[in-house]
Amino acid sequence: MISRKPALREVYVWQLPVRIFHWVNAFTITVLIVTGFIIGDPPAIMHGTAPEFNYWFGWVRLAHFIAAFIFVINLLVRIYWAFAGNVFARWNNFIPLTRKQINGIFETIKVDVLLLTPKPVYDIGHNSLAAFTYFGLLLVSIVQIVTGFAMFSASSNAWYAPYFEDLLISMNGFFPVRNIHHILMWFFVLFVIVHVYLVFYHDYIERNGVASSMIGGWKFINDKVVEQFLSEEKENERLEVDRKIEQSELKEDINA
Amino acid sequence: MDTKNKTFYQELMEKGYSRRDFLKFCGLVGGMLGLQSTGVAQIIDALQTKPRKPVIWEHFQECTCCSESFLRASHPLVGQILLEMISLDYSDTLMAASGEQAEAVRAESMKNNYGKYILIVEGSVPLGSPGYCTIAGRSAKQVFDESAAGAEAIIAWGNCASSGCIQHARPNPTKTEPVHKIFSGKPVINVQGCPPIADVMAGVITYILTFERLPELDNMGRPKVFYGRRVHDTCYRRPAYDAGLFVQSFDDENAKKGYCLYYMGCKGPNTFNSCAVIKWNNCVSYPIQSGHGCIGCSEPNFWDYAPLYSHIPNVHGIGIEATSDKIGAALSAVTLGGVLVHAVVTNIQKRKLIKNQMDDISINTEEYERQKARMERERERIANQESRIDNESEKTN
Structure with missing residues (x-):
């Protein structure tokens, strides 16, 4: 038996709402892609009965619409959680604004995509490149939601339907909107392939339990990485306190 | 007799139509527009009392299928609208006059009815070269600008005038544009279709004549009642x-x-x-x-x-005709292939890491040092600022 005892620490990374979001998102995207393909290119199913005895294509469309609504609500909850959740769920993970994040993107490309060095990049939450692609996924999702609702509105009586129908017609009608919706669907297919592969990849070489972390929320992180993270966090907090003190002093000065 | 001020009803009676025909027509149009019975009465009243609308009908890049559609309308009187209800002063396809005479009629009508006539445009306007569509020695754009200047409203009749139709299709060799792209400032009604349904045209014109306003349009300028x-x-x-x-x-x-x-x-x-x-x-x-x-x-x-x-339409601009599904499937295959290659290379490049032979699992120490130095600088800056503020406050005291 081969075994060793590395200096690892358990870190609670993914909170429950993040995990629920992930699996609901995975499920709805799967349903949306499958039903979307059927709606776009229906299979040749022959019936012996007349139209009034069948409704299967209607059910497929209904499944697509229900999945779409769950997808939207799920995404809204996640956007809320990007402001309410822990440090790994926060919005600023996903938009590379700091030098550290930008460096992280290049570092990850060098180490994990181009495989130029054997050393790994250690991150507790998302790595900078992954987080940035999730931001791209968010943008594509928004376009899919808008184009989807625009097309849905033509056969809906909901209060928001007239606005989306106006939008549909402003975008030159069904032809381009349908095409955009169909082409961007492929982005999700490509994303899923790469995403699932990278989970295997990271779990294989880093062995930090990234696959099971999306079920239980805990990851195994090297002690040094955790300590570095905590010390950075402490520094940041201290800086924040300093700034607050400075500001209050300034105010006092002005009052005096 | 002043033929210009005759009503549609008078014109029909002279042609030998019965009042019953006339009422049937009014009922048909009212039904199409979704009016109640009082609305139909308004149509009857308007067609009996109001003088017909003067109309200039211009043909540019088109195939005349829109006019043909008109002549095969559902109700005989719908087709008659073209000839009777509106006073068609100029239509280079239908008018008997030709050459100088025809152009003189057009110029006169435009002068007499300045600001009152309806301009019907059939066909798109090529901007590439005047040679693509020239009428009486003037380019389509010039003719259009002349007619549009004095029009009360413009009806873009058919897909050509509304959005360019086949001559506007990629790569648009004549650089042709629909009416709403080359003109603004006056209402443009897009009566879409290749060709449009004649009854739709009859409905739009009857609506304008009866209620003296334009029908409700959608964001593409199409009458909502027919394109809703x-x-x-x-x-x-x-x-x-x-x-x-x-x-x-x-x-x-x-x-x-x-x-x-x-x-x-x-x-x-x-x-x-x-x-x-x-x-x-x-x-x-x-x-x-x-x-x-x-x-x-x-x-x-x-x-x-x-x-x-x-x-699923073809995707343009990549050299070959391919549907997005084919491209998507090909990209997926390439991605899968890439992922497999990546997995193999990972096993080679990271074998030490995988076999746990790396002595030091180096965390990104350089980055950590840089970060620390940056924070130190920040702290110093704040400390400097504080001391400066202290000094200043001492001075003021």
Whole structure:
């Protein structure tokens, strides 16, 4: 038996709402892609009965619409959680604004995509490149939601339907909107392939339990990485306190 | 006798139509516009008392199928609108006069009715070269600008004038543009279709004459009353769609049974028009009823979403004609291949890491040092600021 005892620490990374979001998102995207393909290119199913005895294509469309609504609500909850959740769920993970994040993107490309060095990049939450692609996924999702609702509105009586129908017609009608919706669907297919592969990849070489972390929320992180993270966090907090003190002093000065 | 100020009703009586014909026509138009019985009375009143509208009808890049559609209208009097109800002063296809005479009539009518006439445009206006469409020695653009200057409103009649139709399709060799792209400042009504249904045109003109305002338009400038619903939602084959019963080829059993043509590329689900309600050729039929899918002729740029017999259009600009599905599948295959190669290279490049032979699992120490130095600088800066503030406050005290 081969075994060793590395200096690892358990870190609670993914909170429950993040995990629920992930699996609901995975499920709805799967349903949306499958039903979307059927709606776009229906299979040749022959019936012996007349139209009034069948409704299967209607059910497929209904499944697509229900999945779409769950997808939207799920995404809204996640956007809320990007402001309410822990440090790994926060919005600023996903938009590379700091030098550290930008460096992280290049570092990850060098180490994990181009495989130029054997050393790994250690991150507790998302790595900078992954987080940035999730931001791209968010943008594509928004376009899919808008184009989807625009097309849905033509056969809906909901209060928001007239606005989306106006939008549909402003975008030159069904032809381009349908095409955009169909082409961007492929982005999700490509994303899923790469995403699932990278989970295997990271779990294989880093062995930090990234696959099971999306079920239980805990990851195994090297002690040094955790300590570095905590010390950075402490520094940041201290800086924040300093700034607050400075500001209050300034105010006092002005009052005096 | 002053023929210009005659009403539509007077004109019909002179032609030998009965009052019954006239009332039937008013009822038909009222029904199409969705008016109540009082609305129909308003139409009757307007057609009996108001002088006909002067109209200038310009033809640019087009095939005249719009005019042809008019001449095959459902009710005989709908076709008569063209000739009787509106006072058609200039139409280079239909008028008997030609050459100098015809142009003189046009100029005179435009002068006399300045600001009052309706300009009907059939065809798109090529901007590439005047040689593409020249009438009486002037380019289409010049002719259009002249006519548009004195018009009360412009009706873009047909897909050419509304969105360019086939001559506007990629790559648009004549650089042609629809009316609303080259003109603004006056209301433009887009009566879409290739050709549009004649009754729609009759309805729009009757509406303008009766209520003296334009009908309600959607964001593409189409009258909502005729273009508010999709062909798909009013199609009699819709139950077959919901049941998933599709024609798989034009000669199969399902085609005989009259099932849904969606699989054959029917663009009914993409198209706002009233073909399935008003129908064509004296309300006899419409494309889907005769077994062929809708081609979406009342939607802008419908030619660019070829082929007509597929729902998923070709993607342009990559050299070969390919549907997005083929490209997507190819990209997926490439990605899968890439992922496999990556997995193999990972095993080679990171073998030490995988076999746990790296002595030091180095965390990114350089980055950590940089970060620390940056924070130190920040702290110093703040400390400096504080001391400066202290000094200043001492001075003021």
